[in-house]
Amino acid sequence: MRIAIGAFMYEANSFSPVPTTLDDFAAGTLVRGPALLDHFRDTNTEVAGFLHACAPLPDAEIIPLLAADANPAGLVQAATYVALRDELLDRLTQAQRTRPLDVVLLALHGAMVAEGEDDPEGAVLSAVRDIVGPQVPIASSLDLHANVTARMAAAADVLVGYRTYPHVDQRRTGERAAAPALAAAQGGPRPRTVVQKVPLIVPAETMQTTHGPMHEVRAEADWLEAEGAALVVSVFGMQPWLDLPEAGGSIVVVGTDPDAAHTHARRLARQFWQRRKAFDVPLVAPDVAVQRALAVERGPVLLVDSADATSAGSPGDSVAVLQALLDVGCGRTDAGTSDTDLCLVPLVDPPAAAAAHAAGAGETLTLSVGGTLDPAHSPSVAVTGHVELLTDGRVMRKGPAYTGMTMDAGPTAVLAIGAIRLLLMSRTIPTSDPEIYRAAGLEPAAARIVVVKSPNLFRAAYGPFAQDIILLDTPGVSSPNLHRFAWQRIGRPIYPLDDFTWDPADPPR
């Protein structure tokens, strides 16, 4: 059985001014052909899940295509999107010509947007269908933040999303997506994927599947699967900053009886919609949060600057929380500097990181930091500190999410400013794994305050030792306050931008 495997993953933020280029994919994941097998071996990734699902098949012949993944930011530059799409499709065409394929397994994110293409995943899946023909099962894994479109569902036999947020089930999702497609290729019933859109936007901060409204909807989906009513049921909250006509949440049911799948999808969509107000996010002003954090007996207190979340399309260059720490004196030279006094702050600032590297470890610098990538959402601030440590910015993920994958922040420096340790990075990487600090000689578990620029993923690794978690009301392109944005293209009405009644049985709006 010939099984083609590939990955093309990206989460776009419509409001980010920073486009994503081929260099960004090269700094993330860009692996071609047989190198995929080694690259993903023993990782918690969808590709590893595909390979695991294929392993028991005695006649499996794996054809690794291309794996591309970049950190979330703005739209993918048109030329970059076309180049990667075409390379993936050319490799698939070549494989199909050599000998017809039996299954195609793709790891997609589901919230990619490129310049000139609102629905890259739909475009890729449609092109894959054209190449392999109508009989070959196509399965795709997706992030829980995918914006599932009608075109994606029409082209693929199987669409399966993560069921955890914080996402820790990448490999398991790959296995879940592969299983129905492999079964069909071995003569089993052909699966069908049904999508029911839900006209709401869910803030990432309250979308966690560990508790709360998303957990409740997910529990219903689990029950449907356990009852055997469907093969796989996915609940997609969508990443909230997609200003697209087809944007919104969705319920996706994979089954062999389309009528039953539609019924289940509608029932679950109704439950999702009925919980919409339970997703509202309580936010705290940064100065109030800093005072609260300084008053607790023991840290770390996490200050969550999710409006500048580097895993949600923000550049990570905002100094809103740094400024609040400076305002209360945490940057003064007489501020406590024992480990338990430290305030750890990440900041993506390529010129500042370069200046620290040019000065060298141990040197004292006065620098303007912040607002270098998205000045509209962050001013800059002048700081004086000494360069405590310099690193190459490479960080291995050791937390439960994407375990074993390496991130590359480029030249990185720790600037010591009183009790503040400013982690200056050259490139935007997720800050949800405490390893970004540990790789720079800082221990978050011992600190007083730790700033994370992540709406929810940080909970997986920080949850076990954080003493308190405070969600902040700060400016940025991934703010949970969805009324802050100038929405132009999104299909209306949509909650919470509009308050209206809706039922999945209503005719389409």
Ligand SMILES: [Zn+2]
């Ligand atoms: Zn996600």
